[in-house]
Amino acid sequence: MEAKIIDGKLLAEDEKEQAAWQSEWLKARNVYPCLAVVLVGDNPASEVYVRGKIRDCTMCGIGSMNIRLPAETTQEELLAKVKELAANKAVHGILVQLPLPAHIDTKAIIDAIPPEKDVDGFSPVNIGRMQIGEPCFVPCTPAACIRMIEATGTEIAGKHAVVLGRSNIVGKPVAMLLVQKDATVTICHSKTRNLKEICASADILVVAVGRAGFVTGDMIKPGAVVIDVGINRGADGKLRGDVDFAAASQKASWITPVPGGVGLMTRATLLRNTLEAARRTVKE
Numbered sequence: 001m002e003a004k005i006i007d008g009k010l011l012a013e014d015e016k017e018q019a020a021w022q023s024e025w026l027k028a029r030n031v032y033p034c035l036a037v038v039l040v041g042d043n044p045a046s047e048v049y050v051r052g053k054i055r056d057c058t059m060c061g062i063g064s065m066n067i068r069l070p071a072e073t074t075q076e077e078l079l080a081k082v083k084e085l086a087a088n089k090a091v092h093g094i095l096v097q098l099p100l101p102a103h104i105d106t107k108a109i110i111d112a113i114p115p116e117k118d119v120d121g122f123s124p125v126n127i128g129r130m131q132i133g134e135p136c137f138v139p140c141t142p143a144a145c146i147r148m149i150e151a152t153g154t155e156i157a158g159k160h161a162v163v164l165g166r167s168n169i170v171g172k173p174v175a176m177l178l179v180q181k182d183a184t185v186t187i188c189h190s191k192t193r194n195l196k197e198i199c200a201s202a203d204i205l206v207v208a209v210g211r212a213g214f215v216t217g218d219m220i221k222p223g224a225v226v227i228d229v230g231i232n233r234g235a236d237g238k239l240r241g242d243v244d245f246a247a248a249s250q251k252a253s254w255i256t257p258v259p260g261g262v263g264l265m266t267r268a269t270l271l272r273n274t275l276e277a278a279r280r281t282v283k284e
């Protein structure tokens with residue numbers, strides 16, 4: 001049977017509707033939610049992402065600051081900008097678009113974002129809090145993956161979840177969130193042996209490898225829920241996921257498309273985190 005599609009567009013629209021309501025709620029309490037997005041240089045993909053984030057904010061009544069800095073910006077200049085935003089009470093969330101130019105120490109910049117404004121959830125404090133299950137800003141893509149699994153009505157507890165990829169921004173946090181939801185989790189990476197067999201035993205398979213069509217139909221357990229995080233641009237300019245969608249659709253029960261899947265929900269989750277940052281400043 002053909003898999004059902006986990007529709008990122010539909011879920012993101014729903015999320016945005018809720019964000020618009022929340023934004024009104026905050027404004028009625030004199031809190032005007034605002035996200036500052038900092039883009040250094042002119043990476044075309046980053047420009048597209050930033051434009052999308054700003055547009056989402058506008059649609060949901062969230063204010064935004066679109067800060068563009070030239071590629072030659074020094075580490076000190078960028079740090080000074082982040083500190084200025086950190087001190088600005090009108091700014092609730094700070095997002096520094098990655099990747100940064102090679103001469104800038106990304107870690108030092110992320111570390112300079114105060115945890116309460118780190119809506120991307122990349123700072124060590126937020127990552128640590130997530131590990132121990134304390135309230136925090138969960139990184140947007142991992143949070144989106146969980147929401148998409150839950151949207152299928154699938155019970156995560158007790159399931160075997162396999163996460164393909166162990167990056168700090170996707171693989172590791174997704175795995176941690178799945179453990180917190182009581183899944184039994186296996187993390188696979190480039191040194192994993194018997195990768196195909198492990199994937200084929202997954203009730204829930206989250207793929208974040210960065211290789212188009214890496215997961216083939218024989219790596220999918222019949223009835224599995226498949227979340228494809230990968231975004232790969234082919235020579236034809238088209239976006240493809242890490243999963244061979246056509247083949248996987250014949251085996252999975254649910255699957256996310258690319259485009260139209262995790263990417264859209266990731267953006268919507270950023271709105272949620274920004275609004276949560278603003279909500280924390282409401283004087284009860």
Ligand code: NDP
Nearest residue numbers: 141165166167170189190208209210229230231262263266
């Ligand atoms: P990274 O390159 O940081 O990590 C890739 C992971 O895949 C690594 O852990 C690597 O293993 C593993 N890997 C690579 N090749 C193989 C292989 N042959 N066999 C097994 N494992 C392998 O990527 P990211 O996590 O940042 O991103 C992954 C994908 O998700 C990309 O396509 C990216 O564009 C996309 N993405 C999408 C987002 C969205 O909003 N939808 C957000 C963020 C990313 P090892 O650690 O051993 O090197």
